[in-house]
Amino acid sequence: MNPRQLKTFLAVIRHENLTRAAAEVNLAQSSLSDQIQALEEEVGAELFLRSRQGVVPTPAGSVLKAYAEEILALNDEAKAAVSAAAGSAGQSITLGTLETIAAERLAPWLSLFRKKNPDLGLKLKVGGSGELLAQLQQGSIDVAFTFDRGQQDERFLTRRICSEPLVLIAGGDSQARPPVSLAALSTAPFVATETGCVYRQLFDTAFAEAQIATPSIVTEADSIATIIRLVASGTGYSLVPRLALGPAATRGDVVELPWPGNPPAASLVMMWRRRRVQPPALTLLLQSASEELSPLRPADARLRHAG
Secondary structure: OOHHHHHHHHHHHHHOOHHHHHHHOOOOHHHHHHHHHHHHHHHOOOOEEEEOOEEEEOHHHHHHHHHHHHHHHHHHHHHHHHHHHOOOOOOEEEEEEOHHHHHHHHHHHHHHHHHHOOOOEEEEEEOOHHHHHHHHHHOOOOEEEEEOOOOOOOOEEEEEEEEEEEEEEEEOOOOOOOOOOHHHHOOOOEEEOOOOOHHHHHHHHHHHHOOOOOOOEEEEOOOHHHHHHHHHOOOOEEEEEHHHOHHHHHOOOEEEEOOOOOOOEEEEEEEEEOOOOOOHHHHHHHHHHHHHOOOOOHHHHOOOEOO
């Protein structure tokens, strides 16, 4: 089983479609089929079931998936370790993170880190929390900065950086009054991220734990910046990370309302793959993040409160 075959195999699993998988790995579909057939002959088992709806892994294919991911990760780890031991120049590291974290928390720190380590190449990829986890599994990013969802995976190490508060906001011109209870909020219109996003999970959990019906979601958006603009225009309330408010709060486009009860918060964490030998570049970055990524102070928010 060579790495190219395994990458092709995993691409087919991700896409459940031979044409899209072939495009990802830059192969003609006939060449992709040849690689899968050769892999099936080598392991002595059929790896995919083909139908009009697409292709799905057989039980044997599902077993091979976990091993293929580990083999490719170990392959990359070995290359990085040998390169580091040989003192090869041109080390680089790829980070993955959420849009809000990238803009408001990582940009200043990464600029400082780059000045202190000018010979180290940095790449930054922005995606959703589920996408980041998949990229970490595939090895296309070295470390992910995201909010903790309470999921455990023995393949990764997780380090908590800080707790980021979420705040209830309304449009600056809405004349909204502080809610007296969660029950009072349950009848209000809300703008939220899609189901599956960590912000939406915290929103839904707050009401579920209080055994109160979740408010009506009048608009869903996959961008926190867009949600804040929608709230500013009067679409409804929202629960967003305070760190994302920035100019909208300073201008008074939105106001923060007190959350009835314990306000939700999300733990900002960094995750990376377990390795026998950690690349020096990643070690430097993890140490810097632990020392220099600190929580926002209350004075930093500069948010106008509604009273």
